[in-house]
Amino acid sequence: MSYESRPQAYDETIRVLEQKDYRGIAEFILPAVKDADEITPEPVKLSIPDMREVDYLARIKLKKEDFILHIEFESAYKSNIEMQKRMLRYYTYIKWHNDLPIYQVLVVLKKPPRLKNIIGGFKSTVQDMDVMQYQYKVIKAYEIDKYEVLKxxxxxxxxxxxxxxxxxxxxxxxxxxxxxxxxxxxxxxxxxxxxxxxxxxxxxxxxxxxxxxxxxxxxxxYKEPYEKGLEEGKIKILIKLLTKRFGVLPAELKKKIEETDINRIDIMLDEVLDYKSLEEVEQYIQ
Known part of the structure; x- marks a missing residue:
């Protein structure tokens, strides 16, 4: 079997995990969150054309302190300057839409091959005056013992x-x-x-x-694209699954599948592993 990239971007992996247990992710990043009175996901859509969506954003109420927790997961860290600029742009955008304090965290998944030190922030000084000090927390996933997570x-x-x-x-x-x-x-x-x-x-x-x-x-x-309601995406996935099981589909059968009602496509996706032959598929969509 070939495990090619699915229709969704890799960034969606993090967002799906967030949907499954957003509190668990927050507690991993900031253990004190276990005692939080409230954790509420903050859906934010960036309007900046060259910026990807934030990986994780939540409003947290902890010991009478309200703040925003922003987390980014990075698997291809290239340079400190590039990441500092990106995190600062996120901070500025989030701050523009929310007056609460922002706790930013960068989780570096893969160890950078050509970078010795990862620096989470910077300090700007002009004419002996400190004009800005910006900082965010850096967590290096590759330095965490995987068995601690299991434990x-x-x-x-x-x-x-x-x-x-x-x-x-x-x-x-x-x-x-x-x-x-x-x-x-x-x-x-x-x-x-x-x-x-x-x-x-x-x-x-x-x-x-x-x-x-x-x-x-x-x-x-696997059966459905992350973006819901994409009927064409579901049909393409069904055709791909059937092709993996039975080889190249006859043109006539492929056309019938493309013209099949989407509700029936959903059922076929659920039962795709149960089909013993293409004849069974043809019988179902007659």
Missing amino acids: EEQVVLYPLRVFMKHEGESEEEHIRECLAAVETLPDADYYFLLVECLKKLYEKGRYEKFVKEEIYMSSIL
Whole structure:
């Protein structure tokens, strides 16, 4: 099986995890949040053309203090200056729309290959006057022991364990252990999301043979694009799944699928692993 990129961007992986357990992510970043009186996700759509959406934003009420928690996850850290500018632009935009204090955190997933120190902020001085001091917290995921996450049963972080420290394990052992940790979870989405994270670290040939196809394909995230209501996206996924199982589809059958009612397409996506032959598919859409 080939695990090509799905219609969604990698950034959606983080947002899906946020939807599953936004409080769990906040507690990982800021342990004191466990005692928070209230945590409310703050949906924000950036209107800046060259800026991607924020990864995580929530309003937190903790010990009578209200503030905004903003988290960015970065898997391709290139330079301190570039990241400082990006985080500052996020800060400015969030501040423009909200007067609460902002606690910013950058989670670096992969260790930068050509950068010794990651600096979370900067200080500007002009004519001996300090005109600005800007700072955000930096968490290096690759320095976190992945087994601590497992010990604390922080399930929402399981897909991100692939980026974490795994001393004493070979690359193969690490991949197999991370996959094994999610394969028995009731929610197959975590398995799908972990594979998406593997794609950011390794070439396909290094992990593909360890992925269990039946679990990966059972995730709703595999069957449907992240952006809901895209009927064409669902039809393309169904055709791709059927092609993987039975080979290139006859042109006539492919046309019938493209003309099939979307409700029936949804049912076929749910049952795609149960079809024994293309004849069964043809019988269903007659």
